[in-house]
Amino acid sequence: MTMNTAxxxxxxxxxxxxxxxxxxxxALSDALLALVEQGEPVVAGTADLxxxxxxxxxxxxxxxxxxxxxxxxxxMVSCAAGMAAxxxxxxxxxxxxxxxxxxxxxxxxxxxxxxxxxRLIGHHAGISLGFYGTSHHATEDxxxxxxxxxxxxxxxxxxxQLKAAIKxxxxxxxxIYFRIQRGRDPVVYEEEPMFxxxxxxxxxxxxxxxxxxxxxxxxxxxxxxxxxNAQGRSVGVLDMTTVKPLDVAAVLRVAxxxxxxxxxxxxxxxxxxGGAVCEVIAEAGIGTRIRxxxxxxxYSLIAPPTxxxxxxxxxxxxxxxxxxxxxx
Amino acid sequence: MTLAVDPSNTxxxxxxxxxxxxxxxxxxxxxLETIRLIEIAKVGHYTSVFSAAELxxxxxxxxxxxxxxxxxxxxxxxxxxGKGHAAVGLFPVLVxxxxxxxEILDGYTRLGNPLGDHPDMRKVPGVxxxxxxxxxxxxxxxxxxxxxxxLGQDFTTFVMLGDGEMQEGQVxxxxxxxxxxxxxxxxxxxxxxxxxxxxxxxDVIGVEPLADKWRAFGWEVYDVDGHDLAAxxxxxxxxxxxxxREKPVCIIAQTLKGKGVSYMETEPGWHLGYLDPEDxxxxxxxxKSKVI
Numbered sequence: 167m168t169m170n171t172a173x174x175x176x177x178x179x180x181x182x183x184x185x186x187x188x189x190x191x192x193a194l195s196d197a198l199l200a201l202v203e204q205g206e207p208v209v210a211g212t213a214d215l216x217x218x219x220x221x222x223x224x225x226x227x228x229x230x231x232x233x234x235x236x237x238x239x240x241x242m243v244s245c246a247a248g249m250a251a252x253x254x255x256x257x258x259x260x261x262x263x264x265x266x267x268x269x270x271x272x273x274x275x276x277x278x279x280x281x282x283x284x285r286l287i288g289h290h291a292g293i294s295l296g297f298y299g300t301s302h303h304a305t306e307d308x309x310x311x312x313x314x315x316x317x318x319x320x321x322x323x324x325x326x327q328l329k330a331a332i333k334x335x336x337x338x339x340x341x342i343y344f345r346i347q348r349g350r351d352p353v354v355y356e357e358e359p360m361f362x363x364x365x366x367x368x369x370x371x372x373x374x375x376x377x378x379x380x381x382x383x384x385x386x387x388x389x390x391x392x393x394x395n396a397q398g399r400s401v402g403v404l405d406m407t408t409v410k411p412l413d414v415a416a417v418l419r420v421a422x423x424x425x426x427x428x429x430x431x432x433x434x435x436x437x438x439x440g441g442a443v444c445e446v447i448a449e450a451g452i453g454t455r456i457r458x459x460x461x462x463x464x465y466s467l468i469a470p471p472t473x474x475x476x477x478x479x480x481x482x483x484x485x486x487x488x489x490x491x492x493x494x
Numbered sequence: 495m496t497l498a499v500d501p502s503n504t505x506x507x508x509x510x511x512x513x514x515x516x517x518x519x520x521x522x523x524x525x526l527e528t529i530r531l532i533e534i535a536k537v538g539h540y541t542s543v544f545s546a547a548e549l550x551x552x553x554x555x556x557x558x559x560x561x562x563x564x565x566x567x568x569x570x571x572x573x574x575x576g577k578g579h580a581a582v583g584l585f586p587v588l589v590x591x592x593x594x595x596x597e598i599l600d601g602y603t604r605l606g607n608p609l610g611d612h613p614d615m616r617k618v619p620g621v622x623x624x625x626x627x628x629x630x631x632x633x634x635x636x637x638x639x640x641x642x643x644x645l646g647q648d649f650t651t652f653v654m655l656g657d658g659e660m661q662e663g664q665v666x667x668x669x670x671x672x673x674x675x676x677x678x679x680x681x682x683x684x685x686x687x688x689x690x691x692x693x694x695x696x697d698v699i700g701v702e703p704l705a706d707k708w709r710a711f712g713w714e715v716y717d718v719d720g721h722d723l724a725a726x727x728x729x730x731x732x733x734x735x736x737x738x739r740e741k742p743v744c745i746i747a748q749t750l751k752g753k754g755v756s757y758m759e760t761e762p763g764w765h766l767g768y769l770d771p772e773d774x775x776x777x778x779x780x781x782k783s784k785v786i
Contacts, residue, residue: 209644233640233675238667241633245668248637251615251623253568253645256637272664275627276634280615 182217191220191349193325194287197332198224198257202231206336209249211258213239219259219289220349243269246284247276255283255336261295262288262304262345266311277341278317284341285332291321291345292382292432293461293478296471304345305461309437311343312410318363319410321345321381323354327407330361338363345381345409348471352385354405364408366416370395372402375493376420376427377485380406380439383430386475389482390489401489409439417446426455426492430485435460459488499718504728507735513556517723518785520587521551525754525781527586529774535582535603538611540777541752541764543583545687546654548721548786549747553652554587557730563592565619571649571734572638576665577656577685578612578625579766585609585618593620629662631655632682636672639680639742650734652681658690660701666711669742673712678739681730682713685720687751689762708744720747721786754781 185191198221201208211233216222225232235242239260246256265288266273277284288307295302311319318340322328328346335342359367369384370391379387384405391401404420406413421427427447429440440458447454459479466474475481479488509517524547532538543550554560558571565588575581582602589599594608601607608617612626623634635653642649659665672680684704692698701707708715718726726747733743751765752758755777769777 207645209641230644235671236667236674238664238671240630240664241636241667241671244630244633244664245637245640245671248623248634248639249641249644250637251634252572252638252641252647254641271627272630272633275624276630280624 185217185220186222188349190325190351192223193220193328193349194259194332194346195220195223197329199227200333201255201336202228204336207254209233209254209256211235211242211246211256213237213242213260213264215260218261219287221259239264240269240272243272243284243286244276247280247282250282250284251280255285257285257287259287259289261302262291262307263302266307266343267304270310273311273317274314278314281316282341283339285335285344286342287344287346289346290348293466293474294348294382294432294471296474297468299468300465303466305432305434305466306437307345308409308431308433308439309441312437312442316340317410318342318408319345320363320408322407323381323384323405324351325349326353326355326358327361330358331407334361334363347382351382354385354388361407364411364413366413367405367407368416369403369405370401371423372400373424374400374426375489376402376404376424377430377489378404378406378417378420378427378439378443379430380409382432383480383485386480386482386485387430390485393482393486394489399493406439409442412442412446414446417443418450418452421447421450421452421454424454427457428489428492429456429458429460430480431460432480433460434463436463455492457488457492459485497714497716499716499725499729504725507728507731509724509727514724517548517551517555517727520555521547521723521786522781524550524583524586526778528583529769529777531582531585531599531602532768533771533774534600535611537766537768538582539579539766540755540769541687541758542577542580542656544753544755544758545720545749545751546577546580546685547583547753548723548726549654549683549685550583550587552723552727552730554591556727557734558652559649560591565591565593569647569649572622572635572651573654574623574631574635575613575625575654576628576631576659577654581611581613584613588618588620591620594618628656628659629664632665632668632672635680635682636668636677639677640675642679643677650679650681652683654683654685656690657684657686657688657695657701657704658698660684660704661699669708669711669713672742676740677742680742681733682742682744684744684746685749686746687749689751689765691765694762705746708746712741713744714739714741716743716745718745718747720749721753754784754786756780
């Protein structure tokens, strides 16, 4: 049989090639390149996912500061700790499902307890890997990481905030868990915002309800609030980028200013952002009505991500409907 | 093939009789201090130290580049142990290096003391990496060795591993990565004492053929009597001195769990235990009475 050498259809595509042409995926590498420019002793590593997290770009620019670990996440985390112990600033990235879950104990012992400035990048967090299934979903990672002392947890809302947070990390003494998405996030911040660890960003204020969101849910929460406000309601949005340490003052402020609070996260409602906010409200003895919205202690169905967001009411329309249940 | 070390052929790296006598004294000191400190804690890993006493002595009193009183000297050789439960044998050595005060050592395991059963880099000056969870250390050492290369720092990283530790998957992740990335400044030393908590390593989950495994993972492998300072020390000297090596090195140190105390050498149950002062005195007398 002769080989058919005709060119393939323009509609066919390869993952690696496609992902080198996705601008949002440059954010992580661009921020790290900026840190290197500043003289930061950055080293980046990944576990066979450089085209998923965009670190291929960093590797091209600084092959001597890039480590390919292969499919060995636990080795990567402990190895990053060793690098940090000698004075490097390692950023190691893999799917969120394979960081806090698979490497929980390496993170606790070698990174957090040892107080080493390792930066863990858990990408494709939540259910954003859609039909790849439960093995690739991370809806427990915030709960796991919150229970580990001496590590900062940050979930940027979009590429610009990710860049701002990565750059701000240069002066952050603690290890950090960055919980990020797929590099295809809709824009919340038109340009790189000011970023301070532990400080929430007020995007809208409202006296009926404040939606507190983090990471991927900030954009749809903002859209939901705008839709409600266009209907004459008064709904605020607080971007809780840093999940730990939580901006307690911001939570207490919106609890005073709004009659109700809705937390929205792409995570189990147990142990994540909602849990953290409820702890603050309960301990302060404030009677604000509160609802935690997210994944209701179950494993996600299989579907493309957008279908899942609709199904779990994590898109703008879904969040709007949940908000209405709370304030109508 | 495994390179078995012939103690009669150590060439320029051979120990002088004076050096050998000093290292034997230090190994004896480590064993005696271990008994003294475990008496404070009332429980400890005597035999895990005794199998490694010559390894500690050779590394800390001869081979490693360290500076007295400067535990954070950036160019120091690094040492870490996957078998962190043998830390009680390391702590007295760190005191001799002036990394912390003997008063701290004498409060071993007491409330608030930095010294516990496992070495803790956050609390103990001179401990390069914490351990306690078996299987992490080779990865940590790999990271240090790679960072040293990136920063242009010429130090050697020694990682002592237990033979039971070979059962941990992460060890082999690190082994594969180290040879792939040509990290020749990384030296793993397997304390092949043959026993773990539940019994003999071969009975629990066998790890042989161990040398073949390491070689298959791309390492340069040596097999040495881990109590023979005259063979072990020159080997370590040579490995440290030879620059430009691409392969990481694994030394399989054939040792005896409880080496130096005959009633422990024949009873593997001593992995973790406590000696009544009378029995401790028997052990002390025996350790003092013979040359290993």
